Each structure stands twice: as structure tokens, then as C-alpha cells.
Amino acid sequence: MSKYDFNKLLGTWKEMPFAGILPAGTAVEYKTGTWRTFKPIVDKNKCTNCLLCWVYCPDGSIIVENGEMKGFNYEYCKGCGICANECPVKAIKMVPEHGGE
Numbered sequence: 001m002s003k004y005d006f007n008k009l010l011g012t013w014k015e016m017p018f019a020g021i022l023p024a025g026t027a028v029e030y031k032t033g034t035w036r037t038f039k040p041i042v043d044k045n046k047c048t049n050c051l052l053c054w055v056y057c058p059d060g061s062i063i064v065e066n067g068e069m070k071g072f073n074y075e076y077c078k079g080c081g082i083c084a085n086e087c088p089v090k091a092i093k094m095v096p097e098h099g100g101e
């Protein structure tokens, strides 16, 4: 048995205080593009516009117009590389942000 009775300490979920909840839409203020050390580039000759990169991008940074993948919003893309990893035809490559090795 635990040293602490967590049920007594915490009560039920209904009694727990709200914490760390932000209003919707605040992420737009955080331009996560400054975090990046690698950035994605796309080879549109390979791209089939399947839009899987758009589905997987955690930052909504894939630009899509009229059902076509148009590139990246570099103000918010944080360079995680998920889009490059998920692209089924390997049309996205991650390159050093400032041209380093």
C-alpha cells in the first residue's frame, strides 16, 4: 500500500482545480519557426499532392491551396521533420536552416 492515500489528497476529478488551460487560438502568437535548426524543402517534381504531410504536421505549417501542397509556413514550422518522414514518395528533405553542414 502507498504511503499516501492519493484519493484523499486529490479527491475526485470533479474537485480538482483547473490549471494550465489556455483559451483556444493562442498558438498563433507563438512563431515557433525561430526554434528551427533544420527546415523542410519540397521537390514538387516528386510530390503527388497526397497531403499526408498536411495531416501529420503538428504545427499546421503545410500550405495547401486548391488541394495542392504549395510549401511551408516557415513562421510556424519548427523543423521537426515529421513531414519528411511521412511523405510516401520522399519529396520532402530536411536541410540545415543556415546552410551549415
Ligand code: SF4
Binding pocket: 042, 046, 047, 048, 049, 050, 051, 052, 053, 054, 069, 086, 087, 088, 089, 090, 091, 092
Ligand atoms: S506528403 Fe509528400 S507527396 Fe504528399 S503532399 Fe506532402 S510532399 Fe507531396
Ligand code: SF4
Binding pocket: 039, 040, 056, 057, 058, 059, 060, 061, 062, 072, 076, 077, 078, 079, 080, 081, 082, 083, 084
Ligand atoms: S518540419 Fe515539422 S513543423 Fe515543419 S512542416 Fe514539417 S511537420 Fe510541420
